[in-house]
Amino acid sequence: MALDKNGIAQRIAQELENNTYVNLGIGIPTLVANHIPKNINVEFQSENGVLGMGPFPFEGEEDADMINAGKQTITTMPGAVLFDSATSFSMIRGNHIQLSVLGAMEVAENGDIANWKIPGKMVKGMGGAMDLVASADNIIVAMMHTNKKGESKLLANCSLPLTGVKCVKKVVTNLAVLDILDEGGFRLVERAPGVSVEDIKKATAGKLLIEGEIPEMSIN
Amino acid sequence: MINKQVANAKEALNGLTDGMTLMLGGFGLCGIPENAIAEMVAMDVKKITCISNNAGVDDFGLGLLLQKNQIRKMVSSYVGENDEFERQMLSGELEVDLIPQGSLAERCRAGGAGIPAFFTPAGYGTEVAEGKEVREFNGKPHILEKALHADFAVVKAWKGDTEGNLVYKATARNFNPMMAMAGKITVAEVEELVPAGTLDPNEIHTPGIFVQRIFQGNTFEKRIENRTTRKKK
Numbered sequence: 197m198a199l200d201k202n203g204i205a206q207r208i209a210q211e212l213e214n215n216t217y218v219n220l221g222i223g224i225p226t227l228v229a230n231h232i233p234k235n236i237n238v239e240f241q242s243e244n245g246v247l248g249m250g251p252f253p254f255e256g257e258e259d260a261d262m263i264n265a266g267k268q269t270i271t272t273m274p275g276a277v278l279f280d281s282a283t284s285f286s287m288i289r290g291n292h293i294q295l296s297v298l299g300a301m302e303v304a305e306n307g308d309i310a311n312w313k314i315p316g317k318m319v320k321g322m323g324g325a326m327d328l329v330a331s332a333d334n335i336i337v338a339m340m341h342t343n344k345k346g347e348s349k350l351l352a353n354c355s356l357p358l359t360g361v362k363c364v365k366k367v368v369t370n371l372a373v374l375d376i377l378d379e380g381g382f383r384l385v386e387r388a389p390g391v392s393v394e395d396i397k398k399a400t401a402g403k404l405l406i407e408g409e410i411p412e413m414s415i416n
Numbered sequence: 417m418i419n420k421q422v423a424n425a426k427e428a429l430n431g432l433t434d435g436m437t438l439m440l441g442g443f444g445l446c447g448i449p450e451n452a453i454a455e456m457v458a459m460d461v462k463k464i465t466c467i468s469n470n471a472g473v474d475d476f477g478l479g480l481l482l483q484k485n486q487i488r489k490m491v492s493s494y495v496g497e498n499d500e501f502e503r504q505m506l507s508g509e510l511e512v513d514l515i516p517q518g519s520l521a522e523r524c525r526a527g528g529a530g531i532p533a534f535f536t537p538a539g540y541g542t543e544v545a546e547g548k549e550v551r552e553f554n555g556k557p558h559i560l561e562k563a564l565h566a567d568f569a570v571v572k573a574w575k576g577d578t579e580g581n582l583v584y585k586a587t588a589r590n591f592n593p594m595m596a597m598a599g600k601i602t603v604a605e606v607e608e609l610v611p612a613g614t615l616d617p618n619e620i621h622t623p624g625i626f627v628q629r630i631f632q633g634n635t636f637e638k639r640i641e642n643r644t645t646r647k648k649k
Contacts, residue, residue: 243517244443245587255645260446260638261574261586267444267497267641278586280593280621281443281469282525285518289536312514313543319505319514320496326544327518330537361541 197390198370199415204338206231207386207413208297208368211336212238219243219288219328221298222266224338228297239273241293243284243324248276265324288324289331296332298325300339300364302354305402307364307376309337310356322359329360341369341399348401350374350382372396373413374404381405386413417612420580420630425455428603428629432461432568435488439524439566439595440468440478444497444641447588448477449572449605451633456481463488467564469520469591470494471501476639485509491564493517497641516544519561521594526563528597528626533562569599572633573622576606577613580627581620589621596626604630 199207205227212218212232219241220226229240229249240249242264249264250271258269272278287293302310309329312322329335342348350367367374373386381403384396387410397404422428429452432438442448456464457480466487472479481487482500489511495501504510515523516538526534535558539545549560571592574585582604584592596602604622609632612624 242587244446245590252644252646254648258640258643258645259586260640261588263444263446263587263640263642265443267446268644269640269642270644278589280584280589281517281521281591282594285521289518289538308541316506319502319512321492321494321514322516322544323494324517326516326542327536327538330540358542 197388199388200370202227203388203415204368204370206415207373208336208338209233211295211366212236213294216294217241217247217292218295218297219293219332221325223299225297225299226266241284241287243288245279245281245284246270246272246276247287248273250276285324285327288327291331291333293332295334295336296328297336297338298328300337300349302349302351302356303337303339303364303367304351304354305376305382306380307362308354309359309364310354311359313357315357325359329363335364336366336368337364338368341371348399350400350402352402371399377405383407384410386411388413389415417579419578420624420627421578421609422629422631424631425451425605425633428452428605428631429455429459429568431601432456432459434462435464436567437465437565438467439564439569439598440466441571441590441592441595442468442470442477443587443590444470445472445477445639447572447584447590447592448472449570450636451605452570452603453477453480456486457484460484460486462486465489465491467491467524467566469517471498473497473641474500489513491515491520493520521591523561523564524591524594524598527565528594531563533560535559536561564598566595566599567601569595569602571596571602571604573604573606575608575610575615576604576630577610577615577624578630579612580604580624580630581612581615582606582622582627583615583619584621593622596622601628602626603628605633606630607633607636
């Protein structure tokens, strides 16, 4: 069975390392915060100006002045700090954030990512994504393996305008976990529960490398 | 002490005319200068260029100016919450310059800090880099981004004093401090205006030297764009 969005988030949460600063993008990446493994301490940064983001407020305790980059009302954790946008992107551009998780429309086998524009149809803007992908050492993309038409989102080359070049290191989809190799290509690391290597082959348009037995993800 | 206090938004925006370039603070609807925007709608100022991270929603924030076709050009990083914006942009009525959020913040900061341009890795290899100088530093390509300036920078703070010193609240700070530095005339609207000498100098975020006019807003709706809560167990 392919994973749902929460399943993808749960698998990505297994990548979190202790005592690190992490930026989560809008959409599936935001859900990662709900699945932090026990004994792992991470601090979430939101690029609109908060480090140490906490859960949503209790009903009636929302504060219009306290939001995340998805414009959702939030709270802060003990030790949190608030700052302006230039300071926020100093943290990002200056490579002080250890992991960035973001969504994508397309990822290419060389690590290129496209997630901000469909020419003539949809232009939402890149927000902070271009700054994030240009600087973070570790970038994980969270997305569905195929689009609504059933077409692969893991390609030889992106067809949409790029957000960043050669920057994605890992992709976690509803079907699989894949590492992007420096020399190019998606190396299959894990399969979603009940998903076969054949299923993943069919859904992947870019170069797919399969070596030996591919284990199944461990998802609760 | 230099007294920067003016009576209201109307007085604060005196001299704002058609075709000018404005910076407006805020992230989404958080920390936007609502009272000044309402006054711009009333003034019916036209063909303005707005430098603002977002474009409001259809019926609030900069969306109010878009509805009346007062904006000629938007310089933003993310505009996904406004259908009228998307319509005007795709039809060509509205000129739009989309730039990475960190570059937008730094370009405003540079404008206020007397730095004409800087190199950043953000946007290299994308549409954003088209026509821009590329240079390699430490083996990595960067693009040259230029400082931004505005005829009027309009910011919103929580507290301010008559000297123009400002204190922001929570994530309503966002772009306001950089934009406050980059305006030929910087207008600050605050929820609470106090006499100079009342704020603790240790806790001021924007020094009043950057602010030319300050007023206390009449009303703050502070609309929440995306209300998310959890239940008490």
